[in-house]
Amino acid sequence: MATETKYEEKYNEPILTGNQSHEVITDRIGSIVLSQEKHPNIWWGFIAFGVMFTPVLVFSIAYLVYKGIGIWGNNQPVAWACDIINFVWWIGIGHAGTLISAILLLFRQQWRNSINRFAEAMTIFAVMCAGLYPLLHTGRPWVDYWIFPYPNILGMWPQFRSPLVWDVFAISTYFTVSLLFWYIGLIPDFATMRDKTKGGVAQKIYGVLAMGWRGSARHWHRYEASYLILAGLSTPLVLSVHSIVSLDFAVSILPGWNVTVFPPYFVAGAVFAGFAMVLLFMIPIRKWYHLEDYVTIRHIDWMSKVMLTTGLIVFYGYILEMFYCWYSGNIYEIYLCINRLSGPYALSYYALIFCNGIAPQILWSPKMRRNIPVVFTVAIIISIGMWLERFVIIPVSLHRDFLPSSWGMYYPTFWDYSMFLGTMGFFTLLMFLFIRFVPMLNIFEMRDLLYKLNIDPSKGAGHTNVESSKKGGN
Amino acid sequence: MEAKKGPYLYGLIAEFNNEHEVVEAAKKVKSAGYTKTDAFSPFPMHAIDHALGIWDPRIKWFIFCGGLFGCIFGFSMQSYISAIDYPLNVGGRPMISWPQFIPVTFECTILGAALTAVFGMMALNGLPQLYHPVFSVPGFERASQDKFFLYIESKDPKFQLEATKKLLEELGPNAVSIVEDMRDDH
Structure with a gap:
């Protein structure tokens, strides 16, 4: 028992530190948007990276549309490769945003209040990058509207029994709902920005975006009901999206794809990758923008725990894949595993096991979860690992299918790399523009957090010195 | 006046x-x-x-109706397309093979409810109202x-x-x- 108390005391850090009041919160977060001086020089560095590589994306797309998808390395037998790997990778990254904003809200995890805005922005930008790939992979992106069931004179309809059509509905619904959820959360903060700016174009823009929000209690009442239900709707939605993405594979008969464990294993992998990406951005940004009071070491600790948990589920998935190969007794399934372990791409499989299976285990230690360089490194390793996971699932399963006569190899081309790098540039550009022009932490929810911690300091906050900052009586 | x-x-x-x-x-x-x-x-x-x-509990009922509409719309659209307007016999399976229609029906339900949640909230609050x-x-x-x-x-x-x-x-x-x-x- 004695050690337990000691542990509690040692690791029960507050989720909100420093001398806080509603005014301080509003000012600390809001002023980042209002003044370029609050942005370190490195902001320009990232904008420059984005401005340099977004044209790479544009040019890659333009050449692809001009020349055709033959410029990519995928061909028979590896018909799906980098385009689908990157699609799944990006969409997975997006899932952390919805998990943080919706599922943690339903579970009343108040610590989410300081990271949800950021993670939701990441969701939207990641889904934008993800969506590009399947749209371009159709080969004729100018007729992509054919995938929607609209009354037409072609005499044709989409085939609703195909997971690829489910994907269209899942991704487009996911993007729409994420965008609405993000925007609804932003309305009160846009109103704050409107009221903080001193006239000028910025005030007009924030004013229009806030749509005349005035913080009326009657409005808040409906707003909260609507926001909570949106969270409730997003929760099954986010689970369905990656499940449906996994069904693109699981419904086929290819060894390595035709596995029932895919939906939960993909969803866990998505959350795993998403939290890694949130940490990758959040760790440097909280330092550069001096947000350590809002995104505390406790947040990093909790996010690492979520990473560890989902990582274990993913690792369980890898073990189960091996078990399934052996247990099926099917020569093609068994060969798949032999090929993964000793085929031409074996290195990627071992790297995957190291990145996703072994490296995250360091997060068992509370000390390591509080060691920022360690967490940051693990997050990088996981991001690479999750890319490798999709590589192992997609080209490695495809390149040796049933008949040895149709075996082949897959090599990415210049355009595979340029497009991936381009989406990274585009994503970075959007993220840093977001940091510049939109409050990156949810101001009104931070005020709400302060209010709730003041009512009941024992709940969630641990030993907080928020108490001392309280103005006025109870 | x-x-x-x-x-x-x-x-x-x-x-x-x-x-x-x-x-x-x-x-x-x-x-x-x-x-x-x-x-x-x-x-x-x-x-x-x-x-x-x-x-004001109205918003919750609005959202329920929006979701219900999305659900019915999604399922009947797929059934109409797959069984009436463009029947395609896949391995002798039923035309209205409902288990395969669930994912799209589900997404339509969520979309209907989410759109109602946002625009219903706006409408009840009388927003946008800039002045x-x-x-x-x-x-x-x-x-x-x-x-x-x-x-x-x-x-x-x-x-x-x-x-x-x-x-x-x-x-x-x-x-x-x-x-x-x-x-x-x-």
């Missing part, structure tokens, strides 16, 4: 420093019998809803930052400019202001 010229009295508004004061004041205003009241705060406060008796007389109250820009306001509409049956003002002043606010529409026509 001819538009009325000059300022038009909308109500009275009192500014408070913190969340506890405004809740106490709201309880007193409620017990004094005022019904057309409102409060303005920088974050949602359930205590204010209870104090002023704010309760409102309270915006011209001095210091009201802090309602979105760190101050709390309590508002009584002039349409309230108990509203009397002098008496209501006196009541609000007794609640210990920073200031009590008159809310007027400054536009020429309203």
Whole structure:
């Protein structure tokens, strides 16, 4: 028992530190948007990276549309490769945003209040990058509207029994709902920005975006009901999206794809990758923008725990894949595993096991979860690992299918790399523009957090010195 | 009807420093019998809803209906397309192979409910509404930052400019202001 108390005391850090009041919160977060001086020089560095590589994306797309998808390395037998790997990778990254904003809200995890805005922005930008790939992979992106069931004179309809059509509905619904959820959360903060700016174009823009929000209690009442239900709707939605993405594979008969464990294993992998990406951005940004009071070491600790948990589920998935190969007794399934372990791409499989299976285990230690360089490194390793996971699932399963006569190899081309790098540039550009022009932490929810911690300091906050900052009586 | 010229009295508004004061004041205003009241705060406060008796469950039913519409729309669209307009026999399976229609039906349900949640909330709140007389109250820009306001509409049956003002002043606010529409026509 004695050690337990000691542990509690040692690791029960507050989720909100420093001398806080509603005014301080509003000012600390809001002023980042209002003044370029609050942005370190490195902001320009990232904008420059984005401005340099977004044209790479544009040019890659333009050449692809001009020349055709033959410029990519995928061909028979590896018909799906980098385009689908990157699609799944990006969409997975997006899932952390919805998990943080919706599922943690339903579970009343108040610590989410300081990271949800950021993670939701990441969701939207990641889904934008993800969506590009399947749209371009159709080969004729100018007729992509054919995938929607609209009354037409072609005499044709989409085939609703195909997971690829489910994907269209899942991704487009996911993007729409994420965008609405993000925007609804932003309305009160846009109103704050409107009221903080001193006239000028910025005030007009924030004013229009806030749509005349005035913080009326009657409005808040409906707003909260609507926001909570949106969270409730997003929760099954986010689970369905990656499940449906996994069904693109699981419904086929290819060894390595035709596995029932895919939906939960993909969803866990998505959350795993998403939290890694949130940490990758959040760790440097909280330092550069001096947000350590809002995104505390406790947040990093909790996010690492979520990473560890989902990582274990993913690792369980890898073990189960091996078990399934052996247990099926099917020569093609068994060969798949032999090929993964000793085929031409074996290195990627071992790297995957190291990145996703072994490296995250360091997060068992509370000390390591509080060691920022360690967490940051693990997050990088996981991001690479999750890319490798999709590589192992997609080209490695495809390149040796049933008949040895149709075996082949897959090599990415210049355009595979340029497009991936381009989406990274585009994503970075959007993220840093977001940091510049939109409050990156949810101001009104931070005020709400302060209010709730003041009512009941024992709940969630641990030993907080928020108490001392309280103005006025109870 | 001819538009009325000059300022038009909308109500009275009192500014408070913190969340506890405004809740106490709201309880007193409620017990004094005022019904057309409102409060303005920088974050949602359930205590204010209870104090002023704010309760509006309509949005939940709207969202339910939106979701139900999406669900029925999604399923019937797929059934119509797959069984009537473009029947395609895949291995002798039923035309309305409903288990395979569930993912799209589900997504349509969520989309219908989510769109209703957002646009229903906007409609019930009367947003977007870029102008409102309270915006011209001095210091009201802090309602979105760190101050709390309590508002009584002039349409309230108990509203009397002098008496209501006196009541609000007794609640210990920073200031009590008159809310007027400054536009020429309203």
